Amino acid sequence: MRGTLDVQGVLAGNRRAIARALTEVENDSQVGREALDLLFPYSGKAHLVGVTGSPGAGKSSLVNQMTRLLRAPEEGEPKKVAIVAVDPSSPFTGGAILGDRIRMRDIVDDEGVFIRSMASRGHLGGIARTTSGLVRVLDAAGFDLILVETVGAGQSEVDIARLAHTTIVVEAPGMGDDIQAIKAGILEIADILVVNKADHPLADNTMRALKASLEFSRPDYVSTLDRFHHRELAFEPLRTNLATQTKKEVSWTPPVFKTISTDGVGIEDVVKAIHQHANFLQENGQWHLRDAARLQEELNELLMAAFAAEWRKKVDQARIEEVLGEMLERKVSPINAAKKLLIAES
Amino acid sequence: MERKIRVLIAKPGLDGHDRGAKLIARALRDAGMEVIYTGLRQTPQMITTAALQEDVDIIGLSILSGAHMTLVPRVMESLKEAGLGEVAVFVGGIIPEEDWPALKEIGVRAVYGPGTSTQQVIEDVSKLVLGEVEE
Numbered sequence: 267m268r269g270t271l272d273v274q275g276v277l278a279g280n281r282r283a284i285a286r287a288l289t290e291v292e293n294d295s296q297v298g299r300e301a302l303d304l305l306f307p308y309s310g311k312a313h314l315v316g317v318t319g320s321p322g323a324g325k326s327s328l329v330n331q332m333t334r335l336l337r338a339p340e341e342g343e344p345k346k347v348a349i350v351a352v353d354p355s356s357p358f359t360g361g362a363i364l365g366d367r368i369r370m371r372d373i374v375d376d377e378g379v380f381i382r383s384m385a386s387r388g389h390l391g392g393i394a395r396t397t398s399g400l401v402r403v404l405d406a407a408g409f410d411l412i413l414v415e416t417v418g419a420g421q422s423e424v425d426i427a428r429l430a431h432t433t434i435v436v437e438a439p440g441m442g443d444d445i446q447a448i449k450a451g452i453l454e455i456a457d458i459l460v461v462n463k464a465d466h467p468l469a470d471n472t473m474r475a476l477k478a479s480l481e482f483s484r485p486d487y488v489s490t491l492d493r494f495h496h497r498e499l500a501f502e503p504l505r506t507n508l509a510t511q512t513k514k515e516v517s518w519t520p521p522v523f524k525t526i527s528t529d530g531v532g533i534e535d536v537v538k539a540i541h542q543h544a545n546f547l548q549e550n551g552q553w554h555l556r557d558a559a560r561l562q563e564e565l566n567e568l569l570m571a572a573f574a575a576e577w578r579k580k581v582d583q584a585r586i587e588e589v590l591g592e593m594l595e596r597k598v599s600p601i602n603a604a605k606k607l608l609i610a611e612s
Numbered sequence: 613m614e615r616k617i618r619v620l621i622a623k624p625g626l627d628g629h630d631r632g633a634k635l636i637a638r639a640l641r642d643a644g645m646e647v648i649y650t651g652l653r654q655t656p657q658m659i660t661t662a663a664l665q666e667d668v669d670i671i672g673l674s675i676l677s678g679a680h681m682t683l684v685p686r687v688m689e690s691l692k693e694a695g696l697g698e699v700a701v702f703v704g705g706i707i708p709e710e711d712w713p714a715l716k717e718i719g720v721r722a723v724y725g726p727g728t729s730t731q732q733v734i735e736d737v738s739k740l741v742l743g744e745v746e747e
Contacts, residue, residue: 282695285667293615360616361641367662368651374658381665385616385646 271297273304276407281380284407288382291399302399305406310557312348312405312412313544316426318392318452319436321418324462326351326369327527328436329413333373334530335537336411347373348380348409350400352393354417355385362386366415380409392416392423398564401429411540419452427455428563431556432543434458434536437476440468453479456520458539464524464532476522518546581607617645617741620668622659623652624687627677632704636672639730640737656683656690664694669741672733675705681714688718700740704728 271290275283287305290298317325329349336345351366362385373379382400389395393416404412416426427433435456453459453476461472521539525532547553589606592598598606621637623630630652637647648666650658663671671691675683684703691697703715704724712723722736 281664285665289618289667295615355646356641356644359642359644361644362646363637363641364646364648364666365651367648371651371658374661375655381662383648383666387616 271301271304273301276301276305276403277308279408284380284403285382287403288400291403292384292394292396294396294399298396298399302402305403308406309402310405312401312409313432313540314401314405314412314414314430315540316414316416316430316433317436318416318419318423318426318433318455319460319462320438323418323436323438324525324527325415325418325436326366328434328460328462328525328533328536329366329415330370330372331525331527331530331533332537332540333370333376333379333413335533337373337376337378344378345410346378346408348404348407348412349382349415350397350404350412351381351383351415352386352397352417353383355387357388360387380404380407386417390423391425392419393425393429398429398560424452424455428560431547431553432457432540434460434540436460436462437472438463439466439472457518457543458536459520459522460525460536461522462525462527464526469524473522473524480520480522518543577608617670617738618648618666618668619645619737620648620650620659620663620666620671621674622650622654622662622671623674624654624656624659624683625675625677625679626653627675628652629676630674632676633672633674636674636704636730636733639734643734643738645737656686659687660690660694660696663691663696663699668699670700670702670737672737673701673703673705675703675707678706680705680707681711684715684720685718688720702733702736702740704733 271287272280272283276287287298287301290301292298317329319325329351333347333349336347338344349370351364353362353364353366355362364383364385366383367374367381370381374381382404384394384397384400386392386394387396393414397414401412401414414426414430416423419426433455435452435458437459439461459476459480461469461476463469521535523532523535523539525536527533544553547556586607589598589603593600593603619640621633621640623633633649637649640647648662648668650662654662659671659673662668673684673687680703684701688701691699691701697719700721701719702722702724703720707715707723707725709725715723721740724733
């Protein structure tokens, strides 16, 4: 039945219950919010790995191959893996083709793998607004590793770095010169860089450009709280005592790997680096810091939305129209219009 | 946020002609639906797993190999076993009209042959899904 919630089922890993809960969370329904509320105490265990890069770089194929290895490791227990694959929604009709499963046919029949496709639904950061909610449900359901594949991303779709512990940026050879490699944005968020389609003649050039850019453009590791800068916050982020640990000697130079994901070449190194990065984050406290920063950001967003809703309830509609009219006649600037409305309310 | 209709378009069996499936996927996308497209050569098990994990409202099967009387019953059976018996299924492709009653008998809600207008499919899919919501 639609609109029902089976929290025990989700926690027990029942795939039907998980799928239903994901739908409710994705639709941001009342039931979905209740699910997130009830599942929250059980979340926070999974290793969240983002996979981003330009369209056609080979993100889905890489996810397919990485999952195969995670399910059949040379040593240790196989990991339970969930995949959230985001594809774009049409800005005009709201419809979407979600085609990431096509490249994941090696893993679709595996009971230890759960694949969910989602549309971006108008959100522009490379993931959907509710992607973090879906991840939380899968986390509570007991998946060890959650791979989030973004929409084909260009230079500024960096939301994934706020969500994930580890961000993998996939590049295809021949995507631009060395100036592209030193521009701000997507390369800065990479914890692991992958040059896929390594059998392409330009692969070595791309490797060189990326390595060179890493050498001089990233002297310090981008700390966790820096990832959340340039955003308006409702409150000053808590500098927990963990934050002082970032001052410690922490350096992670993003490794660059060559892969041919359609043939499975070079994937072992990427998977090894994913585990190494998790250990690195845990050893120096960054794991908890990222979690803390992410939760603060979430709280901040909820507060901002609540403040706005609260204000809208209180403000006089006639007053809004009056100020709006003055603004449209260019008697009052938008900046002053906002001031007027805030004063009128208090 | 409004609820989106989620559709699974799958091609069971061995024929490699996916033009029809892509055409329908595209048409449903343009009608504002979210279409999970799984590609060629899907086994009944793969289709069921996708339908379950993606929590789709409706499933469209495209078959041009002539094996529909073998493949469709297997998909329907597999869906039922997974507890997805109530998810609506429609079939499109080269399906002779004399086979339609037999397919409907096993629970297929609609069958489309060559020359069907995409508008017809869009309308039917909306009706089938929204009809279920009201129940």
